[in-house]
Amino acid sequence: MGTADRMRSLDDIADVYAPPGPIPLDKVMYRFDRHIGAFMEAATFALVNVRNRQGRQVALVLGGAPGFARVMDPLTATVEINEDSWPTGDLERDGTYDAGFLFIVPGIKETLRMKGHLSIAPGKTPTSLEAALALENTFFHCAKALIRSHVWDPKAQSSRWSGLRAFKCVEKTRDSSVITSFHLQPIDGASLPDFVPGQHVAIEVEDPAAAQPWRRVYSISNRPGADTLRISVKREAEHEAGSAFLHDHIGVGDVINLRRPAGSFKLDLASRRPLVLLSAGVGLTPMVSMLDHLVATGSERRVWFIHGATCGDHHAMREHVRGLEASHRNLEVHIAYSRPSEDDVRARLFDTHGRISVDLLKRLLPWDDYDFYVCGPTDFMQSVIDGLVAHSVPPGRIYWEAFATDKPTIVTGSAATPMAGAEADAVVQFQRSGKIVTWESRFSSLLNLAEAAGISAPSSCRSGECFSCMTRIVSGEVRYHEPLEEMPEDGTALICCALPVGDVTLDL
Numbered sequence: 001m002g003t004a005d006r007m008r009s010l011d012d013i014a015d016v017y018a019p020p021g022p023i024p025l026d027k028v029m030y031r032f033d034r035h036i037g038a039f040m041e042a043a044t045f046a047l048v049n050v051r052n053r054q055g056r057q058v059a060l061v062l063g064g065a066p067g068f069a070r071v072m073d074p075l076t077a078t079v080e081i082n083e084d085s086w087p088t089g090d091l092e093r094d095g096t097y098d099a100g101f102l103f104i105v106p107g108i109k110e111t112l113r114m115k116g117h118l119s120i121a122p123g124k125t126p127t128s129l130e131a132a133l134a135l136e137n138t139f140f141h142c143a144k145a146l147i148r149s150h151v152w153d154p155k156a157q158s159s160r161w162s163g164l165r166a167f168k169c170v171e172k173t174r175d176s177s178v179i180t181s182f183h184l185q186p187i188d189g190a191s192l193p194d195f196v197p198g199q200h201v202a203i204e205v206e207d208p209a210a211a212q213p214w215r216r217v218y219s220i221s222n223r224p225g226a227d228t229l230r231i232s233v234k235r236e237a238e239h240e241a242g243s244a245f246l247h248d249h250i251g252v253g254d255v256i257n258l259r260r261p262a263g264s265f266k267l268d269l270a271s272r273r274p275l276v277l278l279s280a281g282v283g284l285t286p287m288v289s290m291l292d293h294l295v296a297t298g299s300e301r302r303v304w305f306i307h308g309a310t311c312g313d314h315h316a317m318r319e320h321v322r323g324l325e326a327s328h329r330n331l332e333v334h335i336a337y338s339r340p341s342e343d344d345v346r347a348r349l350f351d352t353h354g355r356i357s358v359d360l361l362k363r364l365l366p367w368d369d370y371d372f373y374v375c376g377p378t379d380f381m382q383s384v385i386d387g388l389v390a391h392s393v394p395p396g397r398i399y400w401e402a403f404a405t406d407k408p409t410i411v412t413g414s415a416a417t418p419m420a421g422a423e424a425d426a427v428v429q430f431q432r433s434g435k436i437v438t439w440e441s442r443f444s445s446l447l448n449l450a451e452a453a454g455i456s457a458p459s460s461c462r463s464g465e466c467f468s469c470m471t472r473i474v475s476g477e478v479r480y481h482e483p484l485e486e487m488p489e490d491g492t493a494l495i496c497c498a499l500p501v502g503d504v505t506l507d508l
Contacts (some may be wrong), residue, residue, distance in 0.1 A: 028139045030297040037071035039112050043103040051098045058090045074298055081129040093120055096270055114138040119270045134270040164204055164257040172251050175316035178235050179282055180247050183228040192229050195220055195261035197290040202259040202466035207245055214242040215468040217461035221285040223292035234282035262465045265401035273371045274302035278384055283376030288317055295328050308336040308356040312344040334364055358387030374400040429505040430455050431474055439500050446495040457508055464497040471495050476504030
């Protein structure tokens with residue numbers, strides 16, 4: 001019996017093909033099962049669309065014989081690639097890429113569409129490559145989709161946009177005495193944006209009493225594939241009026257404008273190492289997104305969720321995380337309160353009285369090769385990162401996100417190098433302030449230079465995403481550390497990540 005006949009003979013394969021709803025995306029699955037595995041091993045080829053590091057889509061045809069793609073575990077498959085099929089001019093041989101697949105078995109009317117993350121490595125022979133495919137989603141579809149398909153999930157395509165997009169608050173929940181969540185849906189009725197757990201969105205909210213809208217950046221605190229996009233906002237000190245405006249004046253039915261999700265702090269979906277998610281305060285928000293995704297996709301990775309809060313009154317999403325721990329055998333949760341109340345002690349709401357430290361981690365964690373994700377106040381992160389590095393954790397295994405302007409540093413012993421693209425001794429003139437400053441390589445951006453010169457400039461994300469720092473260029477040119485997700489208007493610069501190319505004058 002041939003492979004295709006064997007596929008047809010599976011009695012229960014109809015259970016996979018039978019659609020539960022009128023649109024194909026209702027059949028989405030987030031892990032491999034035996035039917036998907038059998039189909040992939042029977043497929044003779046796949047049409048593939050790979051997004052390269054410049055954001056351009058590169059179309060490929062992979063395969064040639066059954067067995068070129070095989071499922072390894074519920075979230076990972078391998079794909080053998082002939083070196084001639086891999087366009088080295090557009091794609092590197094050692095990168096990780098977003099990829100869309102359309103697997104085809106001749107004689108079978110259904111196709112298998114799939115989206116994931118492709119990590120490339122040398123193959124078994126000198127002329128081959130091998131790729132680890134970390135699954136994001138997959139579904140069976142009729143063969144007519146081959147004619148009209150661009151491989152990428154159409155919902156994901158429609159979820160990318162430039163500039164601001166209007167979202168409506170459909171639910172507002174109070175998660176603790178200081179943290180409130182806003183559940184958002186796009187007003188245009190299109191799909192929610194695609195994102196990787198850990199990423200954030202830049203928001204813009206109109207305030208009739210303010211001269212400018214409030215622009216802030218918040219982590220997405222729920223998983224991809226949820227019914228809404230959720231941001232969870234801490235009410236900050238009195239000087240930070242933007243968070244207070246959201247807490248006090250934005251409710252169900254109100255509009256919040258969003259830029260598309262971005263950020264390099266995100267869960268490595270291709271890694272299979274055990275995870276340690278370390279957070280303090282509102283820093284738990286991206287960690288909950290990661291945790292929800294891992295549980296929803298049935299990940300087999302061992303996860304330690306370790307969180308610090310002042311007390312139970314300040315601790316957000318406690319019941320949700322404890323509920324996940326009770327239902328997920330690979331998850332361990334440990335909570336530390338620095339100033340617990342008597343009620344917290346009586347209710348046994350925490351595991352450790354004190355702050356999270358490397359000494360605590362040494363007591364809690366079995367010896368293993370972990371990926372560490374760290375998010376919270378700067379002093380917390382700096383202490384934890386310094387401790388991990390001092391205990392020989394490779395800096396490349398430590399991922400962190402800073403919510404403050406004074407970001408932590410990771411000392412690896414290598415000397416600092418001048419910022420690439422910035423011309424040494426360039427003269428920067430701040431026109432409205434009447435100040436002229438010479439650029440030095442110790443500055444990380446034009447915003448950093450302005451602040452050192454005593455010039456106040458609006459900013460929030462410091463990563464070129466919220467556009468709060470957009471400043472008019474009177475003369476000269478600037479460059480950026482790396483390509484931006486979205487470029488500012490012509491004749492302006494995002495000075496939080498811009499570098500001067502020769503002399504430049506800014507309207508600041």
